[in-house]
Amino acid sequence: MKSILLFGIALMLSVFVISCSKNEPLEEVAAMPEVTEFVKSRVISLGFSAEEIIATEGGFIVEGDIFISNEDIAASWIEDLQTLQIGENEQYNTTNLVTGLPRNITVFLKTSGSRSLPASYGAALDIALARYNAENLRVTFTRVYSASAGNIDITRASGSYLASAGFPTSSGNPYGSVEVNSSAIGTGTSSTFNNYLATILAHEIGHCIGFRHTDYMDRSYSCGGATANEGASTVGAIHIPGTPTTADPNSWMLACIGTNGNRPFNANDRTALSYLY
Numbered sequence: 001m002k003s004i005l006l007f008g009i010a011l012m013l014s015v016f017v018i019s020c021s022k023n024e025p026l027e028e029v030a031a032m033p034e035v036t037e038f039v040k041s042r043v044i045s046l047g048f049s050a051e052e053i054i055a056t057e058g059g060f061i062v063e064g065d066i067f068i069s070n071e072d073i074a075a076s077w078i079e080d081l082q083t084l085q086i087g088e089n090e091q092y093n094t095t096n097l098v099t100g101l102p103r104n105i106t107v108f109l110k111t112s113g114s115r116s117l118p119a120s121y122g123a124a125l126d127i128a129l130a131r132y133n134a135e136n137l138r139v140t141f142t143r144v145y146s147a148s149a150g151n152i153d154i155t156r157a158s159g160s161y162l163a164s165a166g167f168p169t170s171s172g173n174p175y176g177s178v179e180v181n182s183s184a185i186g187t188g189t190s191s192t193f194n195n196y197l198a199t200i201l202a203h204e205i206g207h208c209i210g211f212r213h214t215d216y217m218d219r220s221y222s223c224g225g226a227t228a229n230e231g232a233s234t235v236g237a238i239h240i241p242g243t244p245t246t247a248d249p250n251s252w253m254l255a256c257i258g259t260n261g262n263r264p265f266n267a268n269d270r271t272a273l274s275y276l277y
């Protein structure tokens with residue numbers, strides 16, 4: 001059980017408590033008093049639940065670990081989005097995917113300067129990228145050591161959540177940044193820790209290339225607590241053929257993870273990955 005104080009700013013009035021759960025969300029979620037009705041309506045239009053929105057730097061966090069920028073909230077193209085068919089209960093992707101395949105995606109881990117992460121995190125990143133590259137997909141990943149060369153930059157988050165990311169752009173590029181909260185995750189060099197962090201990084205990269213939460217229909221499946229439908233509509237929650245419509249306890253895209261949990265791709269994950277890429 002964990003009780004975690006969220007965003008210690010004056011506007012933050014509530015503490016979100018997860019009870020009867022062994023897992024913690026990749027981000028904590030809670031309703032923020034200053035989230036306006038307009039913001040909620042735009043979040044819904046984008047296809048996400050408006051139940052749990054966190055105001056954060058430059059935008060909002062929805063569904064626990066998904067970042068939506070202020071620019072996206074204000075964008076007029078949202079009104080032109082069409083609702084897509086909602087699938088069953090497992091393995092979802094968003095409408096936007098990375099295009100221009102086959103394609104190599106470069107990933108940069110920031111280990112110096114502002115918002116930098118421990119250099120030891122590189123071992124976990126290497127594991128995460130190797131997990132993808134072992135699948136012989138039409139997207140491959142290469143770690144780079146210069147910020148300007150990274151399609152995805154991984155930097156330190158300022159919130160108390162574990163990590164956050166976003167979805168591919170409408171022009172077919174991966175989401176460009178992953179924020180990781182090293183103070184919440186901690187550091188370590190053991191294989192257990194590295195696999196745990198690799199699972200978090202692979203999960204966030206999964207968002208960047210278009211995967212939603214496997215248990216998006218009810219995040220209480222992996223997070224515990226009350227039933228909470230993350231919602232679905234215009235970002236697109238499309239059931240991927242061949243993946244189950246029953247619960248999958250080991251997917252790397254479950255919304256919550258227990259400390260030191262390790263979720264390499266399982267058979268259903270591989271089906272989903274190979275279908276999309």
Ligand SMILES: [Zn+2]
Nearest residue numbers: 026065213255
């Ligand atoms: Zn997530």
